[in-house]
Amino acid sequence: MKKVLVSASVLLVFTLYVFAYTSGAQNTSANDTITQTAPAVVAANQTTDTPLPPPTTPRTAATEPVYNTVTAPQTSTTHVSVSDQSAQTTAAASTRTPAPVPTPTPAPTPAVVTRKGPYNDGTYTGDAVDHNYGTVQVQATIQDGQLASIQILQSPNHARQSLQINSYALPQLVSEAIQAQSANVDTVSGATLTSGAFKQSLSSALTQAKA
Amino acid sequence: MKETRLIMGMPVSVEIVDTQATQNNLDTVFEYFTYVDNNFSKFKRTSELTALNEGKVTREGASDDMKEVLSLCEQTKKETDGYFDMHTPEGKIDPTGIVKGWAVKKAGDILRERGLKNFCVEAGGDMEISGHNKKGAKWRVGIRNPFGGVDDIVKVVALSNGGIATSGTYVRGQHIYNPHKKGEFLTDIVSLSVIGPNVYEADRFATAAFAMGKDGIMFIERLPGFQGYQINKEGMATMTSGFAEYSIV
Numbered sequence: 001m002k003k004v005l006v007s008a009s010v011l012l013v014f015t016l017y018v019f020a021y022t023s024g025a026q027n028t029s030a031n032d033t034i035t036q037t038a039p040a041v042v043a044a045n046q047t048t049d050t051p052l053p054p055p056t057t058p059r060t061a062a063t064e065p066v067y068n069t070v071t072a073p074q075t076s077t078t079h080v081s082v083s084d085q086s087a088q089t090t091a092a093a094s095t096r097t098p099a100p101v102p103t104p105t106p107a108p109t110p111a112v113v114t115r116k117g118p119y120n121d122g123t124y125t126g127d128a129v130d131h132n133y134g135t136v137q138v139q140a141t142i143q144d145g146q147l148a149s150i151q152i153l154q155s156p157n158h159a160r161q162s163l164q165i166n167s168y169a170l171p172q173l174v175s176e177a178i179q180a181q182s183a184n185v186d187t188v189s190g191a192t193l194t195s196g197a198f199k200q201s202l203s204s205a206l207t208q209a210k211a
Numbered sequence: 212m213k214e215t216r217l218i219m220g221m222p223v224s225v226e227i228v229d230t231q232a233t234q235n236n237l238d239t240v241f242e243y244f245t246y247v248d249n250n251f252s253k254f255k256r257t258s259e260l261t262a263l264n265e266g267k268v269t270r271e272g273a274s275d276d277m278k279e280v281l282s283l284c285e286q287t288k289k290e291t292d293g294y295f296d297m298h299t300p301e302g303k304i305d306p307t308g309i310v311k312g313w314a315v316k317k318a319g320d321i322l323r324e325r326g327l328k329n330f331c332v333e334a335g336g337d338m339e340i341s342g343h344n345k346k347g348a349k350w351r352v353g354i355r356n357p358f359g360g361v362d363d364i365v366k367v368v369a370l371s372n373g374g375i376a377t378s379g380t381y382v383r384g385q386h387i388y389n390p391h392k393k394g395e396f397l398t399d400i401v402s403l404s405v406i407g408p409n410v411y412e413a414d415r416f417a418t419a420a421f422a423m424g425k426d427g428i429m430f431i432e433r434l435p436g437f438q439g440y441q442i443n444k445e446g447m448a449t450m451t452s453g454f455a456e457y458s459i460v
């Protein structure tokens with residue numbers, strides 16, 4: 001019974017995690033730039049300094065993208081108690097709205113209990129579950145009574161395993177010293193030419209025109 | 212066929228590769244630019260823009276094109292957090308940061324309406340590009356060296372459908388200021404070239420991002436569908452992460 005509960009809860013957590021990833025995926029796919037729109041409308045007062053999104057300092061060479069390993073959130077949004085005999089497998093977010101918790105400590109437990117969370121430490125392999133697109137199986141690692149990490153043993157989309165699931169590439173600005181190029185081109189893009197040249201030329205003509 | 216004329220105080224070039232192109236196609240485009248110049252020039256005493264700034268015409272009584280341009284200016288101001296602003300420090304309206312790109316895009320539309328598919332329309336260094344060049348390849352666009360002569364380039368990009376616009380200070384001198392810090396001129400960045408889905412979009416964001424100084428390139432990086440190449444006064448270039456897909460040297 002306990003194994004079923006653990007498997008079911010692990011699977012639920014995984015499903016929610018995948019859901020959270022896919023709903024965030026349009027912002028974090030590896031080949032796209034971050035799709036933040038420009039900051040919100042600024043009042044007409046132009047003397048107000050409105051901060052831009054913090055810019056990344058241009059790097060002198062392309063750096064490695066940052067990968068985050070898969071870890072479960074420390075704040076317990078899943079209030080599943082394995083030892084609870086009434087088998088309350090709360091579907092984590094669906095029936096209870098997670099309250100903002102300033103510290104990740106769980107609810108007070110009886111003094112005898114030595115673990116810090118609702119689970120027993122160890123590594124647990126969930127059932128292999130057939131999904132529309134294939135088979136899903138996860139393995140959960142519990143440390144200090146809390147869900148510490150999830151390994152995806154089987155997933156429908158093999159490209160989305162482990163590191164890539166929670167990885168995103170930071171925008172990488174690339175720098176270089178400009179170099180004169182001699183290639184043939186159809187046209188040249190540059191700052192508007194003629195106004196300055198025109199004014200300069202006109203100015204010199206007028207200067208000459210003065211007696 | 213290709214022709215260049217001096218309109219709006221700058222060279223305007225139209226090149227059409229399609230074999231069915233006619234001189235009439237070229238003439239129509241140049242006539243359109245002449246109309247834009249007559250209507251939007253801040254240097255012409257008889258332009259609608261001058262009339263608007265002198266109070267002789269109200270915004271409500273202005274032409275459809277003027278209303279459209281003013282509306283686009285306001286939209287761009289919101290989207291760029293005020294870094295594009297058509298109001299000058301003297302309180303006049305100056306939409307030229309948008310008019311050029313807007314006009315070049317419309318000129319391209321004139322050619323598209325006539326069934327032409329392979330062309331390059333350019334005004335003052337901003338261009339609208341469609342299809343392929345006369346060699347059947349993507350249009351090769353050089354980015355001008357801010358420190359060199361007219362034909363000196365430092366980068367080449369290949370485009371087939373889209374627009375590219377460059378904002379810079381090296382020719383006209385300090386004419387772009389930071390609207391959030393009035394009176395403070397920008398000196399760090401000398402050139403910012405932006406590639407976008409069309410030249411109107413590229414131009415308005417190039418103008419706004421240029422006013423952001425060295426932060427401008429990050430603004431372009433965060434804009435989906437746009438790439439940028441920024442050059443500072445030391446000759447160091449910073450490009451967005453997807454720019455390399457366009458550059459060939």
